[in-house]
Amino acid sequence: MNYKKIYLEDYFPNLPQTGKKTCVTLYIPQPSEEVDAEAAYSCVVICPGGGYSYISKREGEPVALRLLGNGIAAAVVEYACAGAHYPAQLLQVLAAVTYVRRNSKLLHIHPERIAVMGFSAGGHAACSAGLLWHEDFAREALGIREGEDRPDGMILCYPVITSGEYAHRGSFLCLLGEDPDPVLTEKVSLEKQVTEFAPPTFLWHTAEDGCVPVQNSLMLAAALCGKGIPVELHVYPHGHHGLSLCDSTVNRPAEITVAAEYCSGWMEQCIRWIREILPEEKNVKG
Numbered sequence: 533m534n535y536k537k538i539y540l541e542d543y544f545p546n547l548p549q550t551g552k553k554t555c556v557t558l559y560i561p562q563p564s565e566e567v568d569a570e571a572a573y574s575c576v577v578i579c580p581g582g583g584y585s586y587i588s589k590r591e592g593e594p595v596a597l598r599l600l601g602n603g604i605a606a607a608v609v610e611y612a613c614a615g616a617h618y619p620a621q622l623l624q625v626l627a628a629v630t631y632v633r634r635n636s637k638l639l640h641i642h643p644e645r646i647a648v649m650g651f652s653a654g655g656h657a658a659c660s661a662g663l664l665w666h667e668d669f670a671r672e673a674l675g676i677r678e679g680e681d682r683p684d685g686m687i688l689c690y691p692v693i694t695s696g697e698y699a700h701r702g703s704f705l706c707l708l709g710e711d712p713d714p715v716l717t718e719k720v721s722l723e724k725q726v727t728e729f730a731p732p733t734f735l736w737h738t739a740e741d742g743c744v745p746v747q748n749s750l751m752l753a754a755a756l757c758g759k760g761i762p763v764e765l766h767v768y769p770h771g772h773h774g775l776s777l778c779d780s781t782v783n784r785p786a787e788i789t790v791a792a793e794y795c796s797g798w799m800e801q802c803i804r805w806i807r808e809i810l811p812e813e814k815n816v817k818g
Contacts, residue, residue: 533600534560534639544627544674548620550612556628559596559606560639572636574645574810575605576687577628581652581774584621584706585614588774590782591651591689598777602803605641607632611657618707618720623673625661626681633680645810647685647731652744652774653703655691656722659752662686662733663725685809686733687802690741690773693748695721700744726755734805736766736798738791743773764805771795 539553547554563571576599580591587610596606609628611621629646636643650658664670665681674681692703695717708716718724733756737749746767753765770791776782778796 533562534558538631540624540627540631543631546673546675547623547627548612548616548673550616550620554612554624554627555610556631557593557596557608557610558639559593559600559608560641561600561603561605563640570640572640572642572645573603573605574647574806575607575632575639575641576647576649576806577625577632577658577683578606578608579611579625579648579650579654579657580608581650581654582613583700583703584653584656585702587611587613588651588654588776590774590776591654594777594782595649595651598799599803604803604806605639611654614706617709618716619660619669619673621657621707622660622664623670625657626665626670627674629661629665629683630674630676630680642810644684646683647687647806647810648683649687649689650691651689651776653692653700653707655688656693656703656707656720658683659686659688659691659693659722660720662731663722663727663729666727666729683731685731685806687805688733688735688749688752689798690737690744690775691735691748691752692744693722693752698745698747698751700748723751723755726752726759726761728759728761730756730759730761732762732809734764734802734809736768736795736802738768738771738773738775738795740770741773762809764801766798766801768795768798
C-alpha cells in the first residue's frame with residue numbers, strides 16, 4: 533500500500549482560507565510485479581459525515597481500508613467544518629478530485645475512474661462536487677482546466693440533499709450560517725441542481741432514518757432519473773442514521789442489531805457497482 537498525506541493548499545493556493553490546511557489521506561494499492569506492475573486502479577474520494585460541524589473518523593479510514601482491501605484506491609478529505617461556509621467545502625472536494633486526476637499516473641490511478649463518496653453531510657459535499665463541477669466559478673476559483681475536477685461517479689450514503697421540507701437543519705446552519713441568502717439556500721438544495729452533467733450514482737439509505745429523512749435520497753434519485761442519469765438506489769427498511777460500514781469496527785456492540793447487519797450488504801453492492809461503472813484498466817493513462 534502507498535499511504536501518504538497531502539495538503540490541498542500546497543497545490544491549490546487560491547482555495548478559500550478556513551483557518552487550517554485541508555488534509556487528504558491517500559490509500560493506494562501497490563501494483564504487484566507478479567501480477568501487473570502497470571495496473572491502474574479506480575479511486576474513491578471519501579467525504580466523511582459530521583453535520584458540517586466535524587469530521588467523523590468512523591466514515592473515513594475504516595471505509596478507505598475496506599475499499600483498499602478490494603483493490604480500490606481511496607482518498608479521505610478532511611474538508612472544512614464549523615466556522616467555514618459554502619462554497620469552501622465544495623471547492624476542497626473538487627480540488628481533491630483534481631489532485632488525484634493530475635497525479636494519476638504516479639499514483640497508479642485511472643484518470644477516468646474517480647468517484648466521490650459521502651456520508652450524511654459528507655454526502656452533501658460529495659454530491660455538490662458531482663453536480664456542480666462544471667460551473668465556471670469552481671474552475672475559476674481553483675485555476676483548473678475544464679473537466680479536471682469532474683467526478684466519474686457518486687456514492688452517497690444516507691446523504692443530506694435537500695434544504696426544503698426534509699432538510700437536516702443543523703447541516704445547513706453550519707454550511708450557510710445564520711440567516712442565509714434564500715438564493716443560496718436554494719442553490720444548495722441539490723435535488724434542484726441535477727443536470728445532464730451529473731455522473732452515475734449509487735445511493736443507500738434506511739427508511740427509518742430519524743436524522744436525515746430517506747426522502748433526501750428519494751428526491752435525488754427521482755431528479756437523476758428525470759435527466760436519464762444511471763442510478764442504483766438501496767433503501768433498507770430498518771437501521772439508524774450513521775451506520776457507516778454497519779459492523780462492530782465502527783459501531784458500539786449494542787448498535788449492531790440484526791437490522792444493522794442487514795444494511796451491511798451495501799458495501800458489497802457498492803464494490804460491485806464500482807467495478808461495473810468504473811471498471812479497472814490494465815494500463816495507466818494520463
